[in-house]
Amino acid sequence: MNKSGDALSRYPMNWGSYNCHDPSIFKASSGTYYIFSTDTKSHSNKHSFPVGCQVRTSEDLVEWTWQGTALEGVPSEAYDWTSAQGLWAPEVAFWDNVYHLYYSASNFGVNQSFIGLATSNSVEGPWEDQGLVIKTKNGVSAPNAIDANIVFDKRKEPYLCYGSFFGGIFLKELDEQTGKPLYEGDGSCIAKRDRITREGAVEGPYIYYHSQHDYYYLFVSYDSLFTNYHIRVGRARSIDGPYFDSKGFMMTNDSEEVADEVGEKILAGYRFSDETGWMAPGHNSILDNGERTFLVHHARELNKKDLFSLHIRELRWLSDGWPVAAIERYKQIPDDDMNIPQVGWYEGFLFDNAFNGIHQSVILNRESITALTIDEEPYELVGNIGENQLYRSLLNDENTMECIEFKGWDWELQQPTWLISGRLSNKTSFSFKKRAN
Numbered sequence: 001m002n003k004s005g006d007a008l009s010r011y012p013m014n015w016g017s018y019n020c021h022d023p024s025i026f027k028a029s030s031g032t033y034y035i036f037s038t039d040t041k042s043h044s045n046k047h048s049f050p051v052g053c054q055v056r057t058s059e060d061l062v063e064w065t066w067q068g069t070a071l072e073g074v075p076s077e078a079y080d081w082t083s084a085q086g087l088w089a090p091e092v093a094f095w096d097n098v099y100h101l102y103y104s105a106s107n108f109g110v111n112q113s114f115i116g117l118a119t120s121n122s123v124e125g126p127w128e129d130q131g132l133v134i135k136t137k138n139g140v141s142a143p144n145a146i147d148a149n150i151v152f153d154k155r156k157e158p159y160l161c162y163g164s165f166f167g168g169i170f171l172k173e174l175d176e177q178t179g180k181p182l183y184e185g186d187g188s189c190i191a192k193r194d195r196i197t198r199e200g201a202v203e204g205p206y207i208y209y210h211s212q213h214d215y216y217y218l219f220v221s222y223d224s225l226f227t228n229y230h231i232r233v234g235r236a237r238s239i240d241g242p243y244f245d246s247k248g249f250m251m252t253n254d255s256e257e258v259a260d261e262v263g264e265k266i267l268a269g270y271r272f273s274d275e276t277g278w279m280a281p282g283h284n285s286i287l288d289n290g291e292r293t294f295l296v297h298h299a300r301e302l303n304k305k306d307l308f309s310l311h312i313r314e315l316r317w318l319s320d321g322w323p324v325a326a327i328e329r330y331k332q333i334p335d336d337d338m339n340i341p342q343v344g345w346y347e348g349f350l351f352d353n354a355f356n357g358i359h360q361s362v363i364l365n366r367e368s369i370t371a372l373t374i375d376e377e378p379y380e381l382v383g384n385i386g387e388n389q390l391y392r393s394l395l396n397d398e399n400t401m402e403c404i405e406f407k408g409w410d411w412e413l414q415q416p417t418w419l420i421s422g423r424l425s426n427k428t429s430f431s432f433k434k435r436a437n
Contacts, residue, residue, distance in 0.1 A: 005064070007307045012054075013066040020054065020064075020310035022089040022147070022204065022283045025296045028123050033058045033287075035296075035310060036070065036101070039086035053090035053103055055124075061294070061312050062331050070101055071118060075129045078105035078114040089204070089283070092123065093150035095158065099123050100179045102133065102160075104146035111136045111144035111166045117179050133160065133180050134172070142167030143186050144203075147283070150174075151207040151216075153239040160187070161218075164203035168192025168252070169220060171207075171240055190241045191220055191234070191251035194259045198223075204283035207239065208293075213321035218243045218251060219295075220263065221282035226305050228356050229280035231297065232263030233323060246322060246427050265351045266429050267295070267313075267325045269302075269358040272347060276412050277302050279358060281311060293317070295325050302358065316404045316421055324404070324421040327431035331409035333416050338407055340434065342366060342418055348432025350424075364420070364432050401425065408433065 005016020012019070022038040035056045052069030074084050084105035091102045099120045106113035114135045118127035136145040149161040158176055163169040172187030174180060181187075193202045204221040215235040223229055234243035234251040243251040249262040271277035284297035293315040300308040314326040327348050346364040403422020410417040410433060418434040 005309070007309065015066060017056075017064045017310040019308065020056065021298050021308055023296050023298055023310050024089070024091045024149075024285045025287045025294075025312075026092045026094075026123065027287065027289070031059070033061060034067075034092070034123055035064065036090040036092050037298075037310075038088045038090070039069065051086050053087050053101070056310075060332065064310065067124070070125055070127050071103065071129070074105055075103075075116055075118075075131070077129075077131050078103075078116050081114045081135055082106050082112055084114075089147045091148045091150055091285075093158070094123070095152075095176065097121070098179075100150065101127055102148035102150060104148060106144070106146050110138045111141055111164075112138035113145040115145045115148050115160075115162060119179070130179070134162070134186075136166075136186075141186070142189075143170045147204050149206045149285075151209070151239065153216075154209070159207075159239060161190075161205045161207050163191075163205060165200045166195075168200065168202060168254075169205045169218070188240055189252060190236075190243055191218060192254045193222070193262075194254045194256045197256045198259045200254075206285050208286040208288070209239075210317065210321070213317065215321055216243075217323065219284050219286065220251075221284070222263070223356070225280060225282070226300075227280060228269065229282040230265060230268035230351075231282055231284055231295070231325075232265050234263055235321070246320075260356065261353055263353075264322060264427065264429065265353045266323060267297075267431075268349075268351050268355075269299075270327070270349045270361070271302060271358050272361050272412070274412065275302075277358065278311070279305075280308075286315070287312075293323075294330060295323075314406065314408070314419075316406065318402050318404065318423060320402075322423060324423060324429050325431060326406070326408055326419050326421055327433050328408045328417070328419060329411060331411075333407040333409060338416050340416060340418065342405070342434070345435045346418075346420060346432040347435050348420070348430060351429045351431070353428070403430070410436075 005018040006014045007018035020037045021040045024036045026034045037054045051073045052071040055067040056064040058064045082105040088104040093100045101118040115133045117130040120127045144164045144166040158174040160172045169191040170187040172181045206219045208217045217235045234245045236243040269279035278299040281299040287294040295315045312330045347361045349359040408419035421431040
């Protein structure tokens with residue numbers, strides 16, 4: 001595991017990528033990466049660090065430096081409405097030469113919540129509070145006004161996507177001049193879950209538009225933040241939906257009968273055979289870096305629910321336009337630093353929608369440059385996508401697979417490795433890494 005930080009330190013500048021919750025990533029014109037995240041632990045620290053959104057920077061997406069907090073405390077209007085002790089799930093967007101910082105204030109288990117806006121001429125602040133964007137009232141409002149995500153449609157018009165549990169995920173168009181809603185009301189619901197059997201457990205929305213496939217992708221987190229949290233995705237041709245998964249389920253289908261089936265499950269808690277692994281990955285943002293796309297989220301160490309950290313992993317796109325995630329976190333691998341043979345044993349996970357716990361690893365054997373087996377079923381290489389390899393099974397039309405092979409970093413062994421991520425025809429995503437021989 002990545003130990004470039006001390007999660008238990010009383011000093012935030014020692015944390016590195018640890019204690020980073022609900023990360024939102026922003027790449028500045030300088031090339032520096034910024035992570036804005038939920039104010040966790042710093043406000044309960046015995047030292048005099050201010051309450052506010054955590055800010056970290058990095059030049060390589062691996063080593064992260066603490067920069068302090070944006071805003072000094074919970075803004076008065078947000079505090080008066082929520083009595084919040086810290087700020088949650090910040091999001092930064094840039095347009096018209098102004099940086100827009102959206103922040104959330106609330107408390108667990110209630111939707112007496114507040115999304116506010118602060119602006120600045122610099123991504124490093126100082127930030128000037130602009131007050132209310134949207135608020136919800138406990139016991140009255142359908143949505144929960146937290147977890148803001150700012151997304152632009154193909155016309156370059158800004159939208160606010162938000163929501164957590166309760167009535168689901170909502171979308172509202174914003175005024176480009178003010179950064180606030182164009183109209184009153186909650187907006188339109190684009191995703192939700194059954195409140196009786198699943199407590200409405202969907203939150204942390206992030207919409208990403210993929211120009212090549214011409215789809216808007218809605219990423220959300222399902223289930224409990226402390227146990228079986230995981231990431232799913234649906235897609236739509238229009239920003240306001242409807243969003244569907246590949247099985248044809250609409251993301252607003254909150255029927256009890258399909259409560260665990262809706263959405264493409266792309267990442268969940270996992271444990272390798274050597275018992276290393278992570279639980280509750282979720283609340284993601286997306287970084288499009290030009291050549292690569294990254295899934296940015298938090299995760300908790302197995303059996304240590306209070307130790308969580310920032311994870312960044314590559315997101316790859318299959319030929320049918322559905323994303324799959326790398327099983328290892330990102331680290332750049334030089335082109336000339338990959339002499340590990342592709343043939344051999346691979347270990348990884350099938351992220352089955354119906355399974356609701358920590359996924360245990362399965363073994364894949366790649367017997368030649370073109371053939372591999374999963375659970376003793378043969379598959380063969382049939383095509384290429386650039387530097388990546390595309391596989392499909394030779395079994396029959398009802399049992400096919402597609403996956404992409406790419407270079408990665410094995411954090412347990414501290415060495416380069418080969419990664420394979422893909423999807424079976426039954427819509428189950430999978431992700432593997434090559435084991436040491």
